[in-house]
Amino acid sequence: MLVVSVGTGEVPIPAGRVIGALLGTGDAGDILVVRQWRLPRALVAVLLGASLGIGGAIFQSLTRNPLGSPDIIGFGTGSYTGALVVILFLGGSSLGTAGGALLGGILTAFAVYLLARTRGTGARAGLPGFRLIIVGIGVSAMLSAVNTWIILRAEVEDAMRVAIWGAGSLNGLSWSHVRLSAVAVLLIAVFATVLSERMHLLEMGDDLSTSLGIRTETTRILLIVVGISAVAVVASVAGPISFVALAAPQIARRLTHDSGVAIGPAALVGAFLLLGSDYIAQRIHPQTPLPVGVVTVSLGGAYLVWLLIHEGRKGRS
Numbered sequence: 001m002l003v004v005s006v007g008t009g010e011v012p013i014p015a016g017r018v019i020g021a022l023l024g025t026g027d028a029g030d031i032l033v034v035r036q037w038r039l040p041r042a043l044v045a046v047l048l049g050a051s052l053g054i055g056g057a058i059f060q061s062l063t064r065n066p067l068g069s070p071d072i073i074g075f076g077t078g079s080y081t082g083a084l085v086v087i088l089f090l091g092g093s094s095l096g097t098a099g100g101a102l103l104g105g106i107l108t109a110f111a112v113y114l115l116a117r118t119r120g121t122g123a124r125a126g127l128p129g130f131r132l133i134i135v136g137i138g139v140s141a142m143l144s145a146v147n148t149w150i151i152l153r154a155e156v157e158d159a160m161r162v163a164i165w166g167a168g169s170l171n172g173l174s175w176s177h178v179r180l181s182a183v184a185v186l187l188i189a190v191f192a193t194v195l196s197e198r199m200h201l202l203e204m205g206d207d208l209s210t211s212l213g214i215r216t217e218t219t220r221i222l223l224i225v226v227g228i229s230a231v232a233v234v235a236s237v238a239g240p241i242s243f244v245a246l247a248a249p250q251i252a253r254r255l256t257h258d259s260g261v262a263i264g265p266a267a268l269v270g271a272f273l274l275l276g277s278d279y280i281a282q283r284i285h286p287q288t289p290l291p292v293g294v295v296t297v298s299l300g301g302a303y304l305v306w307l308l309i310h311e312g313r314k315g316r317s
Contacts, residue, residue, distance in 0.1 A: 001272055001275050001276055001279070002042055002043075002046065002275065003015050003018050003019065003022075004279065005038070005042045005045075005275055005278070005279045006018055006022075006034050006038040006039055006042050007034075008279075008283065009033075009038065009282075010286075011033055013030055013033065013034065017030050018030070018034055021033070021034035021035060022034060022035070022039070040173055040174050040175050040177065040178050041170050041171075041173050041278070042275060042278075043178045043181075043182075044170060044173045044177050044178055044181050044237065044238070045170055045271070045274045045275040045278045045292070046271040046274070046275055047178070047181040047182055047185045047271070048170075048181060048185070048233070048234045048237060048238055048241070048274055049244055049248075049270040049271035049272065049273055049274025049275060050185055050189070050267040050268070050270050050271040051181075051184075051185045051188060051230045051231075051233050051234055051267075051270070052230065052231065052234055052241065052244040052245040052248065052270045052274065053244065053245065053248035053249065053252070053266040053267040053268070053269055053270020053271065053273075054188060054189060054192050054226075054227075054230045054263055054266060054267050054270070055070050055227045055228070055230030055231045055245050056069050056070065056244070056245030056246060056247075056248050056249045056266060056270065057192075057248075057249040057252075057261045057262065057263050057266035057267075058192065058199065058223050058224075058226060058227035058230070058263075059073060059075075059227050059245075060249050060250070060261050061199050061200070061202070061203055061223075061260070061261045062129070062132075062199075062202070062220065062223060062224070062227075063129030063130075063132050063133060064129045064203055065129040065130060065133060066246075066249075066250050066307060066311065067133055067246075067307070067308075067311075068129055068132065068133055069243075069245045069246035070105075070227065070228070070231045070245050071242045071243055071245055071246050071300075072133060072136065072137065072140075072246065073112060073132065073133060073136030073137070073140070074108060074112065074136040074137065074139045074140025074141075074143060075105050075108050075109050075112070075136070075227075075228055075231055076105070076231050076235065076240050076242065076245075077108070077139075077140045077143040077144055077147070077240075078104045078105045078106075078107060078108025078109070078139075078140075078143055079101040079102070079104050079105035079108075079228070079231055079232045079235040079240065080101070080104070080143075080147055080166065080235060080239075080240045081104045081108070081143050081146060081147055081150075082100035082101050082102070082103050082104020082105065082107070082232075083097050083100045083101040083104065083165075083235055083236065083239075084100075084147055084150050084151070084162060085100055085104070085150070086099070086100030086101075087100075087158075087161075087162055087165070088150060088151075088154050088158055088162065094236070097236050098232070098233070098236030098237075099236075100236075101232040101235040101236045102228070102229060102232035102233075102236070104232075105228040105229075105231055105232045105235070106224075106225065106228050106232075108139060108143065109224050109225075109227075109228050110224070111139060112132065112135050112136045112139050113132075113220075113224065115135045115139070116131045116132040116134075116135040116136070151163065164291070165239045166239055166240060167239065167291035167293045167294060168238055168239040168240055168241040168242070168291055168292055168293020168294075168296070169238060169239060169291035169292060169293065170238050170278055170292050171289070171291075173237075173238075177237055180237065181233065181237055184229075184233045185230075185233065188226060188229055188230050188233065189263075189267065191222075191226045192226050192230075192263050193263060193264075195219065195222055195223055195226065196262075196263050198214050198219045199219070199223055200260055201214050202214065202216060202219060202220070202223075203260060231245065238292070239291075239293065240293065241274065241292060241293050241296055242293060242296055242297050242300055243296050243297060243299065243300020243301070243303065243304065244270050244273050244274050244277075244296055244300070245270070246300060246303070246304065246307075247269075247273060247299075247300055247303045248266050248267075248269040248270035248273055249261045249266040249269075250307070251269050251273075252265035252266045252268070252269040253265075255269070273296070274292065274296070277292050277295040277296045277299065278292045278295075280295050281294065281295045
């Protein structure tokens, strides 16, 4: 998909020449087009898609529900709120936007966590997945209203700039964005991998996890921070991109025939989904390319409808 993505455009380049340009052995013109003009955008799509896949896998594991995605629970909306505040009220530097997105997502996550958490002892204590999803949907709706209010109070130019950013776009990205994304996603992947074994043990329930020596509350908090960071990185670089985190872990689980949600396959499928969606966004109307978020929402909406119907039938059976 990467070769196809960087090889198509106003100047189409065959796959063999693309590979040569990537290796630095091709024609100078091909190297310029592939490595300088097209490759940064494609690599950012791969990195951010992988980050969304990791975030989706973590939250679907925590909730033990295929609907337990940052998009549905509202953590992505919280990241959007934090970024909006920074962009419209505090100047909106790249680093500040990243920090605002991360802080907004973390505050939203812990608000939802505290509201959804049940009190008690033994099996009655913990974090019911369905309760977390319902509470998250409610918090997301309230934050969406807040975001709309903030945008309506902004100057017209600022509101237009935020609206474009809010659609989720990979336009105008350079090698500096590749380096920033690579460092952030690599750290997220490392922490997620370290926590993955404990994450899978949590899926068996709090009582059994505790008996196996897992500190359930500490592990949950660490996983939430890593999962929110994965979503916030994407929001800070490209704006909020929906539904990749929802679909990637479930598609990966079906492809690998795994009973659980695995971090690695979810990251690979997320990278493929975002890169493929960006390819569609650029080619569906070449004169005015669409923001990639428009494509992911369109495809993800259809996937969500299918998932709801599938889960409903499975529940009835």
